[in-house]
Amino acid sequence: MSSGYGLTGGPSRCFPFWQEVLACYVVNTNTEDDTGKKKCKPVLEDYYECLHHKKEVGAALVCGA
Template sequence: MASGYGLQGGPSRCFPFWQEVLACYVVNTSAEDDSGKKKCAPVLEDYYECLHHKKEAARVRALQAAYRKAEASSARENAPSAGQIRNLGLLDKEEDTKQVLGG
């Protein structure tokens, strides 16, 4: 990001956010007074999100957790029976199952 150029030679994906940060600093601060930097916190946060995607990753993790929880709580429509699991879906293998179970 130091040069502002991306992998294909154009501007990097976060360069517009960096320009907004610089513009905010130029407008809200001066050489003597740095108190205006507080006004630039949301813009700086957007720039950091563009660089690191922490909020996006947290949102994806939350969505995946909710999806897994919903999947675990709902019953499956086409759940295999115990016999199908033992026979691995093979036809006419009840005798093999009886031999394995010792019956």
Template structure:
């Protein structure tokens, strides 16, 4: 929240990051010299990540894409047939059930 308060009162989830940003600016800059802002860039980046979760979302999308690609490239050797799947749990179809379950 922009006010610094969370949804249920108390500090917001990113408020500690904001305090770090402000303390970095206080320590590294002055009214005459703004050159210390460069030192605060990683801390500011952490604060933006807390607010927007862009890096986390990108990493999640990359992992999901890699997983989908791996699943698509590796075919199943012993995949059950549609008939075997339809017969699961039916009477007198114990052989199909055992083949599919691997027992």
């Protein structure tokens, strides 16, 4: 859910991934230089996969599941 809370009131299922994205940005960027964002691409992809399950669905289609 966009509020950050899951259906039962706790953190959403993707919240830990979002925390990793934010931590990566904090470590690798600053106000003068944001070129470190490139280092965060794998973490961001993991977060998007948690949200949308595109890779999981694509693998199931390829395998015929």
